[in-house]
Amino acid sequence: MTYCVGLRLDAGLVLLSDTRTNAGIDNVSVYRKMFTFEVPGERAIVLMTAGNLSVTQTVLAKLKHKISRSDASPTDSILLAESMLQVAEIVGRTLNEVSLEINQKMGAMNQMATASMLLAGQRKGGALRLFLIYREGNFIEATPDTPYLQIGEHKYGKPILDRVVTPETSLEDGRKAVLLSMDSTLRSNLSVGMPLDLAMIKTDEFRICCNERIEPGDPSFTAMSDAWSQALRDSFAEVP
Amino acid sequence: MTYCVGLRLDAGLVLLSDTRTNAGIDNVSVYRKMFTFEVPGERAIVLMTAGNLSVTQTVLAKLKHKISRSDASPTDSILLAESMLQVAEIVGRTLNEVSLEINQKMGAMNQMATASMLLAGQRKGGALRLFLIYREGNFIEATPDTPYLQIGEHKYGKPILDRVVTPETSLEDGRKAVLLSMDSTLRSNLSVGMPLDLAMIKTDEFRICCNERIEPGDPSFTAMSDAWSQALRDSFAEVP
Numbered sequence: 001m002t003y004c005v006g007l008r009l010d011a012g013l014v015l016l017s018d019t020r021t022n023a024g025i026d027n028v029s030v031y032r033k034m035f036t037f038e039v040p041g042e043r044a045i046v047l048m049t050a051g052n053l054s055v056t057q058t059v060l061a062k063l064k065h066k067i068s069r070s071d072a073s074p075t076d077s078i079l080l081a082e083s084m085l086q087v088a089e090i091v092g093r094t095l096n097e098v099s100l101e102i103n104q105k106m107g108a109m110n111q112m113a114t115a116s117m118l119l120a121g122q123r124k125g126g127a128l129r130l131f132l133i134y135r136e137g138n139f140i141e142a143t144p145d146t147p148y149l150q151i152g153e154h155k156y157g158k159p160i161l162d163r164v165v166t167p168e169t170s171l172e173d174g175r176k177a178v179l180l181s182m183d184s185t186l187r188s189n190l191s192v193g194m195p196l197d198l199a200m201i202k203t204d205e206f207r208i209c210c211n212e213r214i215e216p217g218d219p220s221f222t223a224m225s226d227a228w229s230q231a232l233r234d235s236f237a238e239v240p
Numbered sequence: 241m242t243y244c245v246g247l248r249l250d251a252g253l254v255l256l257s258d259t260r261t262n263a264g265i266d267n268v269s270v271y272r273k274m275f276t277f278e279v280p281g282e283r284a285i286v287l288m289t290a291g292n293l294s295v296t297q298t299v300l301a302k303l304k305h306k307i308s309r310s311d312a313s314p315t316d317s318i319l320l321a322e323s324m325l326q327v328a329e330i331v332g333r334t335l336n337e338v339s340l341e342i343n344q345k346m347g348a349m350n351q352m353a354t355a356s357m358l359l360a361g362q363r364k365g366g367a368l369r370l371f372l373i374y375r376e377g378n379f380i381e382a383t384p385d386t387p388y389l390q391i392g393e394h395k396y397g398k399p400i401l402d403r404v405v406t407p408e409t410s411l412e413d414g415r416k417a418v419l420l421s422m423d424s425t426l427r428s429n430l431s432v433g434m435p436l437d438l439a440m441i442k443t444d445e446f447r448i449c450c451n452e453r454i455e456p457g458d459p460s461f462t463a464m465s466d467a468w469s470q471a472l473r474d475s476f477a478e479v480p
Contacts, residue, residue, distance in 0.1 A: 155395035159424050163469060164476050176479060184399050220480075227479045229403060235471030236404050239416060239464055 001191035002033060002152030004048035005181055006118045007174045008130040008142040010167050012202040013120045014174040016182055017048045018152075020193030034197040035060055037067070039079060040207040043123040045087060046199050050151040051115030051135070058098045059115070063091065084121055084129035088139050091119055096137030116151045124206055156188045157181030171200055175210075176224070183225045196221075241431035242392030244273060244288035245421055246358045247414045248370040248382040250407050252442040253360045254414040256422055257288045258392075260433030274437040275300055277307070279319060280447040283363040285327060286439050290391040291355030291375070298338045299355070303331065324361055324369035328379050331359055336377030356391045364446055396428045397421030411440055415450075416464070423465045436461075 004017040021031040031053060037045040047063075049056035066076045074080045081087045095117060102113050119131040119139075130142040132149045142149050144167045150158065160181050165174065175198070185192050194216040200209050214221050244257040261271040271293060277285040287303075289296035306316045314320045321327045335357060342353050359371040359379075370382040372389045382389050384407045390398065400421050405414065415438070425432050434456040440449050454461050 155428070156399060158428055159396060159399075160472070160476070162427065163472055173476075176476070180476070180479070187402065188395070188398055224479055228475065231475030231478055232400070232403055232472075235468065235475050236400070236413075236416070236420070238471055239420070239467045240460075 001189060002050040003150070003154070003157060003182060003185045003189075003192045004033060004050055004118050004152055005148060005150045005157065005161070005178050006046075006048065006120050006130050006142070007148045007161075007165055007169070007178060008120070008128055008167070009147060009165075009169050009171065009174050010203065011169075011171045011174075012200055012205075013046070013122070013128055013130060014171060014178055015046045015048060015118070015120055015199045015201075016178040017197050018182065018186070018192045019195050019197065020191060021053055022191050025190075028193070030193075030195070032197060034199060036199060036208045036211060037079060038206075038208050041124070042206055043079070043121065044201045044206050044208050045078060045084075045119070045121035046201065046208065047091065048118040048120075048151065049115065050117070052102070052113035055095070055098055055102055055113050055115040055135070056117070058102070059091070059094050059117075062094050062098065066090075081123075083126055084119075084123055084131075087121065087123075088119055088129070088131045088133060091117060092133045092137035092139055095133055095135055099135040118149055118151055120201065122201060122203070122206060128201070128203055153185055153189045153192055157185040160184065171202065175200070179221065179224060180228050183228060241429060242273060242290040243390070243394070243397060243422060243425045243429075243432045244290055244358050244392055245388060245390045245397065245401070245418050246286075246288065246360050246370050246382070247388045247405055247409070247418060248360070248368055248407070249387060249405075249409050249411065249414050250443065251409075251411045251414075252440055252445075253286070253362070253368055253370060254411060254418055255286045255288060255358070255360055255439045256418040257437050258422065258426070258432045259435050259437065260431060261293055262431055265430075268433070270433075270435070272437060274439060276439060276448045276451060277318060278446075278448050281364075282446055283319070283361065284441045284446050284448050285318060285324075285359070285361035286441065286448065287331065288358040288360075288391065289355065290357070292342070292353035295335070295338055295342055295353050295355040295375070296357070298342070299331070299334050299357075302334050302338065306330075321363075323366050324359075324363055324371075327361065327363075328359055328369070328371045328373060331357060332373045332377035332379055335373055335375055339375040358389055358391055360441065362441060362443070362446060368441070368443055393425055393429045393432050397425040400424065411442065415440070419461065419464060420468050423468060
């Protein structure tokens with residue numbers, strides 16, 4: 001499985017993904033699920049993927065191919081698109097086309113491949129946007145009422161987000177919230193695994209900041225995880 | 241959906257269920273999912289149900305019918321069975337028979353009905369037992385390594401159980417743990433709803449104690465829920 005989460009805060013976007021990919025419980029690998037695209041100072045885009053790896057890798061390959069072509073245009077290159085909405089449309093269309101193509105082959109074998117994506121970013125002149133794109137190509141967007149979106153194994157990590165994340169949450173607290181949300185998920189679902197990829201985009205900076213990989217045993221992640229476990233146990237003892 | 245949880249602690253059994261039943265999101269009702277059976281001082285049994293209501297109600301009706309018959313025997317009455325294992329076998333066999341019968345009718349309409357149950361209890365001369373019974377009639381049992389079992393929407397309420405419940409947990413802390421586990425589930429899944437039914441069986445008492453219904457707005461449950469929310473937010477603020 002997978003867990004990817006994105007926050008759309010007033011201060012910026014906070015994005016986190018795991019890297020575990022499995023074909024059955026006995027075939028586990030590490031694959032990056034977070035992909036960044038930027039024209040520093042003009043636009044910054046982060047794409048996170050969940051679902052069938054053949055679908056998501058093909059979508060990424062096609063998006064990159066379109067960017068690299070000499071005849072790239074705003075309607076097919078996410079680095080030329082005129083708005084984040086247009087970026088979402090390009091990604092959605094590509095995901096839909098690849099899904100249909102692969103599912104034609106898989107349908108003949110009574111199999112099905114599904115995938116979904118989180119798209120986050122900002123383009124100069126536009127607002128911060130965070131979208132969840134379905135395999136059919138349609139999408140929804142994070143709003144002030146629900147400033148986060150998740151794909152993959154969303155249940156274990158949702159309660160902490162519901163309790164602490166609002167649009168006014170600082171980037172530092174947002175970072176802590178997504179890491180604790182991931183920590184709960186890692187503990188409960190073996191198909192979500194380290195290392196993690198974390199990225200942030202600060203409002204109106206139009207560049208990816210803090211693009212970091214958190215490896216298994218990372219001292220500060222481990223310390224945060226242990227402190228949270230202890231704090232939960234202490235809270236439990238205090239509740240009347 | 242449903243959420244039912246049972247703890248098998250050294251001090252006794254703690255059982256909690258919600259009461260929401262729905263046929264689609266636009267047809268919501270309250271149905272008891274916890275059923276108690278006892279011969280005080282000799283045996284105490286609690287059964288909790290999840291899944292298709294036509295299956296679970298029919299199973300309960302058949303179990304009660306077998307108990308009431310003048311020719312009831314240890315192989316078909318859960319109040320005469322010679323061990324909790326035999327009780328689990330009777331419940332499993334009945335659930336399997338009813339599931340097969342109802343699924344014959346439903347299969348003709350391309351529909352399927354599933355159900356599962358938690359069975360908890362103790363009989364004089366035997367140990368406390370807690371079983372999860374599948375619709376096929378087979379079952380698993382709680383052990384000291386994993387002293388709790390859940391049916392229905394198990395994900396939201398699992399992290400708190402994993403962190404605080406061990407066989408040495410007191411009945412009071414066990415009660416708090418299942419209520420907080422239910423609280424997380426109620427917040428995140430609308431198909432789990434108040435009121436709640438809570439029961440406990442203290443080790444070697446062979447009777448149901450503390451069989452209570454917790455209504456919406458119950459002051460002490462609300463206070464516990466609010467205190468836990470506040471404690472989580474405080475803990476979040478404290479984590480480095």
